[in-house]
Each structure stands twice: as C-alpha cells, then as structure tokens.
Amino acid sequence: MKALSIHPPYAMEIALGLKPIEYRSWDTSYRGPLLICSTKAHGEPGTLPGHAVCIVNLVSTHKYGEYDYGWELKDPRPIEPVPVSGRQRIFNVDFEEKDLNICPKSGSNRRSWMNKYFYPKIPGAKKRYGIF
Numbered sequence: 001m002k003a004l005s006i007h008p009p010y011a012m013e014i015a016l017g018l019k020p021i022e023y024r025s026w027d028t029s030y031r032g033p034l035l036i037c038s039t040k041a042h043g044e045p046g047t048l049p050g051h052a053v054c055i056v057n058l059v060s061t062h063k064y065g066e067y068d069y070g071w072e073l074k075d076p077r078p079i080e081p082v083p084v085s086g087r088q089r090i091f092n093v094d095f096e097e098k099d100l101n102i103c104p105k106s107g108s109n110r111r112s113w114m115n116k117y118f119y120p121k122i123p124g125a126k127k128r129y130g131i132f
C-alpha cells in the first residue's frame with residue numbers, strides 16, 4: 001500500500017475530513033488509495049505522532065504557482081492507529097487496506113467505532129476537534 005507522511009495536526013485534519021487538499025512542493029502521477037501517516041516530529045495534544053491514522057483516495061493534483069501543488073484527497077476513512085516509520089515522498093508499507101480496522105462511513109456505527117478505536121488512542125483529540 002502507498003503511504004504519505006504528514007505533520008500530525010494536518011494528518012488528523014485529513015483523517016477527520018477537515019482538510020481535503022494537501023499542499024506539496026512536488027507533483028505525483030499516483031492516483032488511488034493512500035495511507036496518511038502522522039510524522040514523529042511536531043506532536044501536539046490531540047495528535048498521534050508516528051502512526052497511520054487514515055486512508056484517503058488521491059484523485060487529482062492541481063498546480064498552484066510555480067512550485068506548489070494541491071493534492072485532492074477524497075473519502076477519508078479513519079483507521080485504528082497503527083505505528084508506522086514514515087519517510088519522505090510517497091512510500092510503500094508492508095500491509096494492505098484489508099489488514100486495517102477501518103471506520104464505518106456513517107451513522108451511529110461510525111460514532112461508536114470512533115469512540116472505541118480512534119479517540120482513546122489519541123489523547124485530547126476529541127476535545128481539540130470537537131467532532132463525533
């Protein structure tokens with residue numbers, strides 16, 4: 001599975017559907033499922049550094065200015081956080097989507113899942129983001 005490391009606050013915003021565009025200084029031709037991993041650096045309350053936190057679909061990229069690209073991320077699906085050693089650029093991880101505990105897309109099952117598998121592993125997240 002392809003993965004991307006992102007600073008913890010932004011990784012959490014992507015996981016919760018609050019950040020649909022990720023800005024990068026480089027473009028990619030890759031399209032498809034992308035595991036969003038929170039980097040070990042810059043941890044803050046309500047984040048979980050060094051863990052994968054969600055899967056998104058990278059559907060397109062758009063050029064903004066001479067050196068900036070906006071990566072359009074759709075369908076964020078939080079996962080039960082998994083430790084991951086991040087890297088620069090897009091990288092491969094040793095597991096597949098089917099190996100992950102993925103949050104249901106909607107309804108009370110989603111709320112129950114988030115309260116059981118996601119928020120307890122990320123102290124302060126519920127308070128910081130006030131969702132679910």
